[in-house]
Amino acid sequence: MSTLLRARPVLHRRQLMLGAASLGAALATGIGRARAADTGITLQASWVNDAEFLGYFVAIDKGFYKSAGVGVTFLSGGPDVIPESSLLSGKANIALTTPDTTIEAIVKQGAGLKIIGTQFQKSPLAIISLASKPINTPQDLIGKTLAVPPVNEIMIKAFLKINKIDPSAVRIVPYAFDPTPLIKGEIDGTVDFATDVPYTVELSGKKAVSMLLYDYGVTLYNDTLVATDEVIKNNRQGVVNFLAASRLGWQENFKDTAVYPNAYKDTWFKGTGRATSNDLFSNNTEKPLIESPQGIFSMTEEGIQKNIDYLKLAGIPATREMFDTTLLAEVK
Amino acid sequence: MQRLARLGIFLAVWEAIGRWQLIGSGALPPPSAILVQFWADRAVYPAHVWATFWPAGIGFLIGDAAAILLAIAFVLVPVLERLLRGFNIAIFAIPPITLSPLLVVAFQGTTPQIVLAAVTVYFPTMIATLIGLREIDPRFADIIRAYGGGTFTILWRVRLRAALPSIMTGLRIAAPSAVLGAILAEFGSGSRWGLGSFLLGSMGQANPARLWGIGLCATALAACGYLVFSLLGALAAPGTAATTMAIRRDPAAEGGKTQGPLVVRLALMLASFLMPFLLWQGVLDLLQISPVIARGPLGVWRVLVTGFDAADERAALVAALEQSVPVSILGMAIGIGGAFVLALVTVVRPAVGRALMPPSLLLQTMPLVALTPLVVLVLGRGLTATLTIVFAVTFFPAFLVMAQGMANTPRAARDVIQVYGGGALQQIWLVGLPSSIPYLFAAARLVAPSALLGVITAEWLATGYGLGNLLNEARGELDYGMIWAVAFASVAVSVIFYLLVQAAETLINRRFFG
The missing domain is CATH 1.10.3720.10 (MetI-like)
Structure with missing residues (x-):
């Protein structure tokens, strides 16, 4: 186990000392200041350690990165973590993001970022409802109450517009990634990952159905791999090798989706409080959304155009230049 | 005995409310369910508690050391307190949650937790120490002076000893704040371990019993800090332990009383107002925070x-x-x-x-x-x-x-x-x-x-x-x-x-x- 590759507190780099007491600055010089490793890749994930990142865990533990000659540090994400912020602060040089927030960061903040690949060919974002009161098509939403995370509100409004549904016909309430109200029947649907929430719902004895937003006009990738212009310029080969080894990791994981959720329950997944059966469910449902005939991570011209088309509808001026397919093209 | 009975009734009512899902249709689980879940999670708790406890502890030490040293400096050089008055109030007034997003992008590992814990403990300890150092029996000081002792001897022999119970009162208030600071800095940090990370990460699992277990655990951690310093305070000052600290005294009205010509007073006021801004810029420069994130007053x-x-x-x-x-x-x-x-x-x-x-x-x-x-x-x-x-x-x-x-x-x-x-x-x-x-x-x-x-x-x-x-x-x-x-x-x-x-x-x- 290459524990060195793990994300761990940089104790050795932190010097704690009292600042000039006379100035009252108890802060010290250079306390663990955020900086990605100069030569390697630091990957900022978008969520807590779960099946969504199995490919990278496998690549680390099986030594795929090592054989490819690239050092990788993995930073976990979580609720309220903004992966792009780790790129801007220099904490990481590659992050897993949602394309809409990344492109907004490029447009609004002038962030020097490029989308160099995508983990999900189809975003797993879905409207999840109970089978006893199913939402199978956008039209089923009329007259229903839908819980939407604040970050996805613009997306849902665009979704309703694309599907020609009067926004006032759907009652939208804030959602904080807790499916309890859905199980209790207080709301009719939630916007969340189809690869995760149905499991939690079904654990309570109810059947869940999911309707992928992708299938109804929200043609977005998800967990897009975003790199800083800096790392692409200074360590292009490292990024290419990272993509190659990560692809191997995912391929290895998908050979048998039951293997790694079990293998990592006491290492990578420890402490999340998630059941192993939950990660098994996720790994199975993610497989068809991640695999691609062109190879994992690949972005076809058609796929990119679909993203751009949707983003334009949502008022985000995406362009082809924000997607860089040349690095994946160098993967042998 | 009566207290135990009261606790028993309280738990029984809670159990009933939880069992019959009387509050928020199951949002308040019965204590027994919380205990069962806690037991099921027992393997992961130690690591989460530790990940919150130790940065809180380090931040507590740093913040309190700074607070005590500065309080001593304020007593020795009263004009310093006038100068830093704006800084003191600003530190007191910072809602830690607004610092958290900046700290988690600027630093990595446990540094954000340490810094936030240090910031939250500074003010209560500083003010309690200051009050303790100042409120001495003047007769003791007179004795020292009569025997030829100076300011430092008085500080060492009289003030610090007299201040001990008050310092303990400050630390007692600071200890739970350090836990709060450390938890708040986990929000949005993506750190795998810590009670705050565990709490937010568990929100999506439709498992109220676990959320309550984490909440009670965090409370116990904070309460432990409080109790430890209560006990130490009782040891430090047998018979004189107050129940809590009243931050009633105005730090300005205490030592650096307004005196001297108007010009000097106005200059001090202006300097005191500008000081937080200077320190703000100074910290950014000193730590060389990435200019993408850092914004000074300008x-x-x-x-x-x-x-x-x-x-x-x-x-x-x-x-x-x-x-x-x-x-x-x-x-x-x-x-x-x-x-x-x-x-x-x-x-x-x-x-x-x-x-x-x-x-x-x-x-x-x-x-x-x-x-x-x-x-x-x-x-x-x-x-x-x-x-x-x-x-x-x-x-x-x-x-x-x-x-x-x-x-x-x-x-x-x-x-x-x-x-x-x-x-x-x-x-x-x-x-x-x-x-x-x-x-x-x-x-x-x-x-x-x-x-x-x-x-x-x-x-x-x-x-x-x-x-x-x-x-x-x-x-x-x-x-x-x-x-x-x-x-x-x-x-x-x-x-x-x-x-x-x-x-x-x-x-x-x-x-x-x-």
């Missing part, structure tokens, strides 16, 4: 005043303030008002005070702001949830300050009224009320920043309004200028409130007690 000025979209940014900030500030004031008014009424009751019914004091002390240590997810679970995402959080974070400290102050009312004063045939209401009106006014102000000053902190945290995690929501949106849009602007505006609001209360306090004190 940077925030650009965002809000001279930048190309300053008008939009300003409008967004003002709109957010208009949502958050009234809620903070309302919640605080309810909290302090309730505490005030209850404290008045304790004047005539001391038994009520004795019964309420221990639970209030414990509940005060609860890192409630960090447990917002629990409140949301029970009360939903409306105004009620926000007001409840603000009420809870303001009520207990306010009650403790006021009840303790009022307990000092001379018994003879009330006896006079009783002798003349006055009843309980008259006692309250003629004795309790006048003697409680100073404590009311002290409480208002003490809890104002917590009230704003409560509102912003609830807005961030649950309701999606006001400053908290703006902070969240700015994080999502990587708009660091706006994050700094929100942090600055929150501190400014707290400081303005602090100064207003202080001015009103001075005015009333002069009018009635001068």
Whole structure:
């Protein structure tokens, strides 16, 4: 186990000392200041350690990165973590993001970022409802109450517009990634990952159905791999090798989706409080959304155009230049 | 025995409420279910507790060391205290949640937790140490001087010893704050371990029993810190341990009393005002924070005043303030008002005070702001949830300050009224009320920043309004200028409130007690 590759507190780099007491600055010089490793890749994930990142865990533990000659540090994400912020602060040089927030960061903040690949060919974002009161098509939403995370509100409004549904016909309430109200029947649907929430719902004895937003006009990738212009310029080969080894990791994981959720329950997944059966469910449902005939991570011209088309509808001026397919093209 | 019986009844009622899902259709699980879940999770708790405890501990040490050293410096060089007065108030007024997003992008590992814990412990320890160092029996100092001792001998032989109980009181308040600071810095940090990370990560699992287990565990951790320093305080000063600290004394009115020519006083005031800004810029330069994230005072000025979209940014900030500030004031008014009424009751019914004091002390240590997810679970995402959080974070400290102050009312004063045939209401009106006014102000000053902190945290995690929501949106849009602007505006609001209360306090004190 290459524990060195793990994300761990940089104790050795932190010097704690009292600042000039006379100035009252108890802060010290250079306390663990955020900086990605100069030569390697630091990957900022978008969520807590779960099946969504199995490919990278496998690549680390099986030594795929090592054989490819690239050092990788993995930073976990979580609720309220903004992966792009780790790129801007220099904490990481590659992050897993949602394309809409990344492109907004490029447009609004002038962030020097490029989308160099995508983990999900189809975003797993879905409207999840109970089978006893199913939402199978956008039209089923009329007259229903839908819980939407604040970050996805613009997306849902665009979704309703694309599907020609009067926004006032759907009652939208804030959602904080807790499916309890859905199980209790207080709301009719939630916007969340189809690869995760149905499991939690079904654990309570109810059947869940999911309707992928992708299938109804929200043609977005998800967990897009975003790199800083800096790392692409200074360590292009490292990024290419990272993509190659990560692809191997995912391929290895998908050979048998039951293997790694079990293998990592006491290492990578420890402490999340998630059941192993939950990660098994996720790994199975993610497989068809991640695999691609062109190879994992690949972005076809058609796929990119679909993203751009949707983003334009949502008022985000995406362009082809924000997607860089040349690095994946160098993967042998 | 009676207390055990009370606890038993409390648990039985809770169990019944949980069993029959009387609150929020199962949002409040029965204690037995929480215990079962806690047992099932026992393997992961130690690592989570440790990941919150040790940065909280390191931050506690750093912040308190700085606080004690500076308090000593203030006693030795009173003008220093005048100079740093603005800095002290600003540190006190910072709602930690507004620093958290900046710290988690600027630093990695546990550094954000350590810094936030240090920031939250600084003020209570500094002020308690200062009071302790100053309030010495002057006769001891006279003896030292008579034997040829100087300032340092007095400091070492008299002041520090006399200050020990007071320092312990400060540390006792600081210890739970350190836990709160460490947990708040876990929000949005993506760290795998820590009670805050565990709490947020567990929100999506439809498992209220686990959320409650984490919340109770965090409370126990904070309460332990409180109890340890209570015990040490009792050891340090046998027989003189006070129940809580009343931050009533104005640091300015104490040592560096306004003196000297007007020009010097004005210069000091100006310097004191500029100092927080200089230190702010200084820390950024010293730590060489990436310019993408860092904004100094001039940077925030650009965002809000001279930048190309300053008008939009300003409008967004003002709109957010208009949502958050009234809620903070309302919640605080309810909290302090309730505490005030209850404290008045304790004047005539001391038994009520004795019964309420221990639970209030414990509940005060609860890192409630960090447990917002629990409140949301029970009360939903409306105004009620926000007001409840603000009420809870303001009520207990306010009650403790006021009840303790009022307990000092001379018994003879009330006896006079009783002798003349006055009843309980008259006692309250003629004795309790006048003697409680100073404590009311002290409480208002003490809890104002917590009230704003409560509102912003609830807005961030649950309701999606006001400053908290703006902070969240700015994080999502990587708009660091706006994050700094929100942090600055929150501190400014707290400081303005602090100064207003202080001015009103001075005015009333002069009018009635001068």
